[in-house]
Amino acid sequence: MSCHNNSTAPGKNVNHITSSNQCEDCHSTNSWSGAVFDHSGITGNCSSCHNGEAETGLPSVHIATDNTCESCHSTNSWTPVTRVDHAAVQGTCASCHNGSTATGKGNNHIASSNQCEDCHSTNSWTGAVFDHSGVTGNCTSCHNGTQATGLSSNHIATDNTCESCHSTN
Template identity: 50%
Template sequence: MRRIWRGIGVALVCSLLLTFFSASAIAAKPKAGPEFDHTQTGFPLTGAHRTARCEGCHERGIFRGTPKDCASCHGNASRLPDATRIPPSHIPVSAGCDSCHRTSAWTPALFDHSSVAGRSCASCHNGTTAAGKPANHIATRQSCDACHRTSAWLPAKFDHNGVAAGSCATCHNGTAAVGKPSNHIPTTQSCDACHRTSAWLPATFNHNGVTAGSCATCHNGTTATGKPSNHLPTTQSCDACHRTTAWLPATFNHSGVTAGSCATCHNGTTATG
């Protein structure tokens, strides 16, 4: 009988010890259920991390000592099955993933160009590492940031300072950059004789050097504005009445008009009657 009670006592002690150690092990292991407050670990779950499986980050059920930096999980050396890896086409970078990426979405990535040295754009924007010049880009040896901004690639604003006067057609040839439209007046002058870099239109033509009496060469209704249909009949040149500073009002030079012939024009139709 004594042996029976002794066996019962040993079994009871073993059961109590087993219960104690099991409870201690559970207490030492963080609760990984939905009710667990992950902010207690110093790594709050945000974005895609909120729906990730616990075992996707905690290998073999080990919670303590899990790294908190991006590269430990998302680096190519990581063995975690659920973590997105850095693709082979990724630009070379030593910055942490969270410099450009967010936990809410891996893409689009926002790169902070604030620490990038000026004029070094092509180091990454070479068409392989990052987007480079398109095939229809104007021929230029200037750095990207001479025209483009990191806040928005387009529209691009070219700084014409330093461009030699009269050399516009080198780029503005219809291929490298916008050139003369098909309805442009025939001219051998450079673009900057009429156009300004601040605005392509309106164009202001410099009539200095134009031979007097040759207005109709351009002002023929096709190349440039010509006589309207209600213009009075005349064989005189435009500049006999009009000025290059303003087309209207026109001032007719009556010198040479035969006395007594006023009504030929001033009949209420051709001119005021």
């Protein structure tokens, strides 16, 4: 700070993050920009700095939520979040799980007119309880060994369709 005192050389710019840290805590003489940042000296919450002015704020592709940053992120791992608490998420599944904000229906997803919430819950996205009433197509359009389990190896040999013996009830 002996040189960067706003007289000899510029000091902290007006948009610098509010911190009790010394310059050397985050910056080195080899890299003044793109500092490795230790958040332990930070005063305030995430949005006091990550507001889109001092530092990057919430990106436009972020999930709409009332949660604070700290609800999902920690200072040790800002990205990627591995688990999202969906309790405060706004909108439907498809408003985030659209293929850009978050992963949407996979290519091998069963063809269905159902909404995500009809089969999945925010507690269990895999292993869904499946209501076949919204399914379009016949059994083998899904139960083909790729999208869903197909004919088992010990099934009796038959030329009948699944629907001849089985029902969705």
